[in-house]
Amino acid sequence: MTGHCEPTIVFSGVSRFYGEVLGVMGVDLLVEAGITSLVGPNGSGKSTVMNLITGLIQPTTGKIRVLGIDPSDSEALLGRVGYCSQFDSFPRGMTGGQFIDAFLRVHGFDSRQAEELTAQALEVVGLDQAAARRKIASYSKGMRQRIKLAQALAHRPQLLVLDEPLNGLDPLARAEIIGLFRSLAEQGLSLVISSHILHEVDLLSDQVVLLKGGRVLAEGEITAVRSEIREHPLQINIRCSRPQLLASQVFGHDSAVEVRLHDDRRGLLVSTTDAPSFYLLLNRLVLEHDLEIESVAPADENVHAVYRYLVGGDSEDR
Amino acid sequence: MNTSALERPRGLALWQRQFFATLRIEIGRALFSRRSIPAWLAALTPIALSGLIFTLSLFGAKTEGSARSLTMYYFYLVLMVATFFGTAFIFVNLFRGDLLDRSLHFYFLTPMRRGVLAAGKFAAGLVAGWTLFGLSTAISLEVSAVAYRMGSSSTYPGLGPSTLVGYLLTTVLGVLGYGSVFLLLGLFVRSPLLPALALWGWESINFLLPPVLKRLSVVHYLKSIVPVPVDDGPFAVLSEPTSAWLSVPGLLLVAAIVLFLAARRLRGMEIAYSSE
Numbered sequence: 001m002t003g004h005c006e007p008t009i010v011f012s013g014v015s016r017f018y019g020e021v022l023g024v025m026g027v028d029l030l031v032e033a034g035i036t037s038l039v040g041p042n043g044s045g046k047s048t049v050m051n052l053i054t055g056l057i058q059p060t061t062g063k064i065r066v067l068g069i070d071p072s073d074s075e076a077l078l079g080r081v082g083y084c085s086q087f088d089s090f091p092r093g094m095t096g097g098q099f100i101d102a103f104l105r106v107h108g109f110d111s112r113q114a115e116e117l118t119a120q121a122l123e124v125v126g127l128d129q130a131a132a133r134r135k136i137a138s139y140s141k142g143m144r145q146r147i148k149l150a151q152a153l154a155h156r157p158q159l160l161v162l163d164e165p166l167n168g169l170d171p172l173a174r175a176e177i178i179g180l181f182r183s184l185a186e187q188g189l190s191l192v193i194s195s196h197i198l199h200e201v202d203l204l205s206d207q208v209v210l211l212k213g214g215r216v217l218a219e220g221e222i223t224a225v226r227s228e229i230r231e232h233p234l235q236i237n238i239r240c241s242r243p244q245l246l247a248s249q250v251f252g253h254d255s256a257v258e259v260r261l262h263d264d265r266r267g268l269l270v271s272t273t274d275a276p277s278f279y280l281l282l283n284r285l286v287l288e289h290d291l292e293i294e295s296v297a298p299a300d301e302n303v304h305a306v307y308r309y310l311v312g313g314d315s316e317d318r
Numbered sequence: 319m320n321t322s323a324l325e326r327p328r329g330l331a332l333w334q335r336q337f338f339a340t341l342r343i344e345i346g347r348a349l350f351s352r353r354s355i356p357a358w359l360a361a362l363t364p365i366a367l368s369g370l371i372f373t374l375s376l377f378g379a380k381t382e383g384s385a386r387s388l389t390m391y392y393f394y395l396v397l398m399v400a401t402f403f404g405t406a407f408i409f410v411n412l413f414r415g416d417l418l419d420r421s422l423h424f425y426f427l428t429p430m431r432r433g434v435l436a437a438g439k440f441a442a443g444l445v446a447g448w449t450l451f452g453l454s455t456a457i458s459l460e461v462s463a464v465a466y467r468m469g470s471s472s473t474y475p476g477l478g479p480s481t482l483v484g485y486l487l488t489t490v491l492g493v494l495g496y497g498s499v500f501l502l503l504g505l506f507v508r509s510p511l512l513p514a515l516a517l518w519g520w521e522s523i524n525f526l527l528p529p530v531l532k533r534l535s536v537v538h539y540l541k542s543i544v545p546v547p548v549d550d551g552p553f554a555v556l557s558e559p560t561s562a563w564l565s566v567p568g569l570l571l572v573a574a575i576v577l578f579l580a581a582r583r584l585r586g587m588e589i590a591y592s593s594e
Binding site: 051054056057058074075076077078079082083085087089090091092093102103105106107108109110113117151155156 | 336
């Protein structure tokens with residue numbers, strides 16, 4: 001476990017080129033414990049960042065520390081880090097159980113430890129013994145994702161790096177795996193996840209890192225990232241009694257730049273450039289006019305909106 | 319399982335455990351996976367051919383031979399064709415096969431020294447090669463020797479145990495020598511087929527080469543170990559053979575150097591999963 005003060009991952013001015021092709025450029029990152037999502041379009045550098053974290057590739061310039069270790073020291077690092085890559089490939093001819101057991105032994109575990117850890121990992125990802133005895137080549141896409149995940153976490157890492165782990169899973173399985181990630185995070189494991197599925201990123205993440213063209217556009221908790229985007233006013237949904245009255249009161253105030261009534265006339269959408277002032281105003285109006293408030297919630301304080309504002313357009317798979 | 323139960327050994331004990339874990343995986347892949355089919359075919363070819371000769375002898379065909387014809391059979395078919403190409407399939411695939419399957423990263427994501435990985439894979443290749451081509455040598459030579467002896471006017475006394483051991487030792491060193499070269503080809507060359515064929519050509523014309531160049535081949539050292547000398551024919555450029563006492567340590571030294579180079583290459587090797 002990392003100390004409370006020590007960040008899980010630190011990138012300092014990291015660039016990585018593949019020949020003349022840019023992977024990432026001048027990346028400074030500070031990832032704390034918890035669940036961090038890497039978000040960005042294809043080619044934005046997500047996999048490059050993950051490969052750099054796990055030491056599979058080395059930076060062209062800059063420094064990286066993961067759990068306080070230089071990733072080039074794979075012997076020290078890889079007992080504490082698990083990586084579930086995006087690549088859908090496995091050693092040929094192995095069953096699911098053999099695959100996990102064999103690589104646990106390569107980690108240095110003895111046969112009894114490997115056997116126990118294999119059984120536990122399979123149970124965690126929801127693969128039964130019958131599945132473990134089948135050749136991986138006969139697995140469905142979802143089962144292959146699960147066996148990759150089991151392999152990545154079987155040696156009990158402190159940091160789990162997951163490249164598109166929800167790909168190929170049906171909605172039920174996705175919900176299960178998201179639940180698993182949450183439970184692992186609660187047990188003290190740090191997770192770095194890349195995903196195109198933004199509403200699931202929202203559900204999962206303690207913090208996000210937005211990448212585009214090999215550069216970090218924003219990082220941190222999503223509310224903090226959203227508040228930094230000043231050119232797009234924050235949108236707030238309010239469900240209340242007498243929304244027309246509230247709209248007329250809000251309309252002339254400086255902090256509200258746009259007010260729209262909901263189609264069902266039971267609420268309104270307010271765009272504001274100064275959320276704290278607006279919330280104060282709202283409190284005052286509620287008390288003055290004795291309004292009944294059903295809910296107040298930001299409408300675009302989520303990864304999807306932040307992605308749209310910063311990256312432009314939509315991700316290809318929401 | 320509690321944390322202490324998850325402890326792994328350190329240092330040499332860890333490397334040893336990782337070496338044997340790699341060996342276990344790779345022997346399975348080199349001998350019992352789809353990837354091993356070409357090597358099996360190469361190993362079975364001399365056995366099939368000697369079986370054919372034996373069958374013909376049963377039907378009274380003129381199959382008598384001599385120690386010289388047996389050594390030619392061994393040298394040009396068992397060693398220069400079966401063992402050479404079989405070893406190529408095994409050793410090139412140790413790393414190139416994993417790169418093509420895109421499965422090498424599973425090793426790279428374990429806390430194992432790349433040198434231990436190189437040693438484990440190389441040892442697995444040797445075990446697979448020695449098993450396949452040792453058996454191929456023993457069976458094909460024994461069956462051929464029986465067929466030679468059964469020939470109607472044969473005076474061939476048969477294959478003695480010490481001679482067979484000599485052939486087996488030559489095969490063992492052949493697998494070591496060629497395996498070393500092919501391990502490097504698999505690591506350094508993207509498409510090893512042409513270099514492998516070029517090497518085969520070089521080894522095949524060894525008898526025509528001047529003495530200095532002869533020494534730059536594996537076959538030159540193997541010739542000094544074969545129990546019955548190989549006749550290179552009337553066009554051969556004569557040279558002093560290297561003694562077995564130099565050939566054997568020489569091939570071992572080559573294998574050690576190759577292992578060192580392979581470990582160095584692996585230490586600098588990177589794997590990127592996507593095209594970004």
